[in-house]
Amino acid sequence: MVTRSDFNKYILPVYNPAKFIPKKAKGSYVWDQNNNKYLDFASGIAVSNLGHCHPTLVKTLNAQSKNLWHLSNVLANEPALKLAKLICNKTFAEKIFFTNSGAEAVEGAVKTARKYASTNFSNKKNEIVAFNDAFHGRTMMAIALNGSKRMTEGFGPMPGGIKQHPFNQVDGLKKIINKNTAAVVIELIQGEAGIVPAKKVFINEIKKLCRKNNALIVIDEVQSGVGRTGHLYAYEKYNIKPDILCSAKGMGNGMPIGAILTTNKVSKAMQVGAHGSTYGGNPLACSVSYEVFKEVSKKSFLNSVIKKEKLFISLLNDLNKKYNCFTAVRSAGLWIGLELNSKIENLTLQNIMSSAYDEGLMILKANNNTLRLAPALTISEKEIKLGVKKLEKSLSRLL
Numbered sequence: 001m002v003t004r005s006d007f008n009k010y011i012l013p014v015y016n017p018a019k020f021i022p023k024k025a026k027g028s029y030v031w032d033q034n035n036n037k038y039l040d041f042a043s044g045i046a047v048s049n050l051g052h053c054h055p056t057l058v059k060t061l062n063a064q065s066k067n068l069w070h071l072s073n074v075l076a077n078e079p080a081l082k083l084a085k086l087i088c089n090k091t092f093a094e095k096i097f098f099t100n101s102g103a104e105a106v107e108g109a110v111k112t113a114r115k116y117a118s119t120n121f122s123n124k125k126n127e128i129v130a131f132n133d134a135f136h137g138r139t140m141m142a143i144a145l146n147g148s149k150r151m152t153e154g155f156g157p158m159p160g161g162i163k164q165h166p167f168n169q170v171d172g173l174k175k176i177i178n179k180n181t182a183a184v185v186i187e188l189i190q191g192e193a194g195i196v197p198a199k200k201v202f203i204n205e206i207k208k209l210c211r212k213n214n215a216l217i218v219i220d221e222v223q224s225g226v227g228r229t230g231h232l233y234a235y236e237k238y239n240i241k242p243d244i245l246c247s248a249k250g251m252g253n254g255m256p257i258g259a260i261l262t263t264n265k266v267s268k269a270m271q272v273g274a275h276g277s278t279y280g281g282n283p284l285a286c287s288v289s290y291e292v293f294k295e296v297s298k299k300s301f302l303n304s305v306i307k308k309e310k311l312f313i314s315l316l317n318d319l320n321k322k323y324n325c326f327t328a329v330r331s332a333g334l335w336i337g338l339e340l341n342s343k344i345e346n347l348t349l350q351n352i353m354s355s356a357y358d359e360g361l362m363i364l365k366a367n368n369n370t371l372r373l374a375p376a377l378t379i380s381e382k383e384i385k386l387g388v389k390k391l392e393k394s395l396s397r398l399l
């Protein structure tokens with residue numbers, strides 16, 4: 001048997017996982033090696049939107065595994081074509097490029113935006129505007145977009161041409177988005193920062209300036225996409241049409257898949273040989289993702305997310321009245337940020353997470369002062385109530 005100490009022995013120490021090792025999962029529950037049961041308010045990190053080992057997805061993956069695993073992009077495959085067609089039917093997109101992860105989608109999105117600018121305007125139009133506290137992944141371009149010392153120190157030199165601006169600050173946008181801007185890369189709701197929504201005035205100003213300067217809008221919905229916010233994608237709520245959208249996480253419910261969604265107009269800049277990915281669009285992940293999209297894009301499914309959000313938030317507000325532990329309870333669908341007040345902040349997020357594990361509850365953190373909840377979108381009302389009780393016990397034990 002392998003144990004947690006094997007992690008320290010064999011795995012690059014960039015993570016510090018919990019002491020227990022999960023072994024199996026079903027729906028909203030996870031069991032560890034010792035058969036301890038956990039209610040899952042994390043879904044990976046907003047990934048398993050249909051719950052663990054969803055029966056349709058298991059069936060689909062089993063069936064596909066007997067037919068075709070891989071052939072390379074020298075050949076097209078049916079699952080990828082079916083999935084691309086479905087996503088184009090359900091969103092603004094007219095062209096899709098499949099990736100294996102969110103960061104790979106961001107990387108390809110920036111390449112596409114720069115290629116569009118250089119093809120249609122000039123090589124000088126190459127600047128990318130990104131925002132403080134954003135998170136776009138861990139590749140070189142993705143950490144450069146974040147720009148913070150915490151993410152970039154020791155990894156330089158960083159890719160150039162990136163301009164940082166404070167998130168939600170309208171002042172100064174006019175100067176930073178100019179004729180040299182190829183694209184603005186933005187999360188409409190910053191996930192890793194603690195579920196922080198962009199203000200509508202901020203988005204409207206970006207929209208206006210991008211249009212004026214022929215700059216593309218690249219929306220990173222790696223975490224917010226595929227039903228998490230109660231919309232198939234959050235851009236629908238913001239009434240903004242992206243030129244390029246990055247998706248991943250929830251797309252495969254745990255199968256590694258991401259995508260760049262874009263328009264016919266933008267896609268013309270990307271010709272044969274301009275980009276690629278060995279596993280991007282592989283039949284296994286695409287067959288599962290097709291079933292995910294079919295389910296999540298149903299209006300009734302998305303409405304159920306909003307309904308459960310209301311219950312969740314009212315229970316969390318009640319909890320907060322009792323303990324006064326959060327300065328803010330923020331949500332976008334079943335994506336919730338609980339900002340800790342100073343009374344409890346010194347407990348450290350790690351302690352709160354450990355205490356939750358002891359109560360049989362899996363939760364997440366975001367930023368350095370926020371608890372993040374992202375349960376399966378299929379979670380039942382009973383499980384929400386049970387989980388909030390477990391959260392209360394984990395907090396009250398520490399307080």
Ligand SMILES: Cc1ncc(COP(=O)(O)O)c(C=O)c1O
Pocket residue numbers: 045100101102103104106135136137138187191192220221222223224248249
């Ligand atoms: C908004 C956003 N973009 C990009 C990424 C990177 O995705 P991945 O870890 O799949 O590379 C993440 C991951 O958390 C994310 O939240």
